[in-house]
Ligand code: NAD
């Protein structure tokens with residue numbers, strides 16, 4: 370079967386990872402790129418040998434010649450670009466955060482549904498090797514029914530040098546990073562009925578919150594905590610590891626710093642190294658994220674070919690995005706938020 374031909378919009382900081390990963394994905398290739406910044410367009414076009422280059426996405430869609438589009442721009446342009454893809458009946462991947470508001474996100478899902486085209490959100494953290502290892506242990510029944518969890522990302526890493534826009538928005542850690550952690554919580558413990566959140570800003574040089582603590586009630590009766598911070602200075606910097614604690618009816622799982630997975634149950638305690646692979650183009654400490662970029666893009670290519678639903682489809686991601694909106698609402702009001710009422 371012929372390789373899927375993709376077009377990528379947004380040749381910025383993170384798109385370079387996506388371009389490397391596309392080069393590794395079986396049966397897919399990027400044939401056109403677009404960026405309104407000529408410098409980024411040239412840099413990425415030259416690095417990856419892409420001849421078809423556009424400064425205007427509408428022109429690229431009008432010319433066509435590709436089977437899917439990978440939208441790697443920042444959130445402001447996501448709705449317009451996804452709707453453009455739907456209008457041209459082109460399957461689309463859209464980076465997180467999916468949209469500026471839940472109403473926009475719902476409209477984007479509806480547009481792709483009406484056009485009959487698949488839509489996947491590039492929500493890659495659930496594809497990280499250590500998170501997949503936790504999911505596998507749960508599926509194997511290693512700890513029985515989980516009744517409590519903690520999903521924790523606490524770091525002092527300077528994310529602002531690579532992504533300066535993160536310092537400028539009214540919203541920061543929940544929208545940019547907590548969105549991944551909330552998605553992992555859903556992936557591991559299932560959908561959420563109610564959420565309570567507290568936030569604060571510690572770093573005086575940024576506009577948004579850099580610490581958040583969120584309490585989740587899951588459909589299955591489990592309770593979990595999602596806690597995220599970019600104001601946490603530790604002896605050994607854990608960026609970008611998500612640490613997981615799960616208590617179940619028959620045992621416990623602990624995913625701790627250094628990609629160490631410990632499972633305790635009636636059979637005793639086992640410890641495994643669940644480190645991500647260092648792909649040829651990857652660099653520490655980003656390699657955990659970089660490997661998950663390859664994994665989600667390979668998944669997209671496979672589902673596009675077999676017609677199956679992706680793990681982080683637009684419809685699925687509405688349930689993660691609602692948690693982001695609810696966290697800001699709860700932090701502002703001090704009250705719990707009913708998630709089902711938002712969907
Ligand atoms: P960036 O600002 O470095 O790059 C965005 C690029 O898109 C820029 O080059 C800009 O010129 C271009 N662009 C914006 N609007 C455009 C439009 N309408 N048409 C053509 N080009 C346009 O941003 P980034 O750090 O690469 O982040 C991009 C997205 O990736 C963000 O949504 C961010 O949250 C996400 N991200 C995801 C991960 C992850 O692990 N999933 C990690 C980092 C960033």
Ligand code: 89V
Nearest residue numbers: 528532545546549609658
């Ligand atoms: O994954 C992300 O969205 C990145 C980072 C890990 C730096 O928060 O922005």
